[in-house]
Amino acid sequence: GAVVSQHPSRVICKSGTSVKIECRSLDFQATTMFWYRQFPKQSLMLMATSNEGSKATYEQGVEKDKFLINHASLTLSTLTVTSAHPEDSSFYICSAGGIKDEQYFGPGTRLTVT
């Protein structure tokens, strides 16, 4: 299957700083990428849908000014958590849309805000 990578896999940052997470589709072009957040012992919650060359579509309750998404190319989408706080500590997972309705998930990034 197609490969999606995320970088970094794990990041610790101080409260008030910003953190950027990259999601790359390695062997296919993805016009659409998705960002999910998962708190401990909970399911994945869709945060936003990112389309190459256009603004992301955010799910209800997700602050677009706090979670900046950029999808500048067909193989790269980035999520920037701005002014991070301890409550933003979570597991962030991206996925990339392939042919038709297939989606391929990245391995996730664990963010810890101290």
Added chain:
Amino acid sequence: SQQGEEDPQALSIQEGENATMNCSYKTSINNLQWYRQNSGRGLVHLILIRSNEREKHSGRLRVTLDTSKKSSSLLITASRAADTASYFCATFTSGTYKYIFGTGTRLKVLA
């Protein structure tokens, strides 16, 4: 918003037994996928079943889909300790072009 509800939330069985997890959803879908997630790790894709399919098999896994009841089940036969993980269903609707995950079932297989 989460669309899928899974039950049971947690399941504990002995090695060798079968494990059945159920997923119910609310709106019409194009396909449904099952994923496994080991603690603190990423998702592992198990099976995709489309809306015009009723059953699919993959090794020890059997997935059924009943679109009239808006439900799906995942059966793991002859379970092993290594099957201990959380299992999620995710439904896809072409109208919205996104996957929505269920609440998940935490499976524990005791050796």
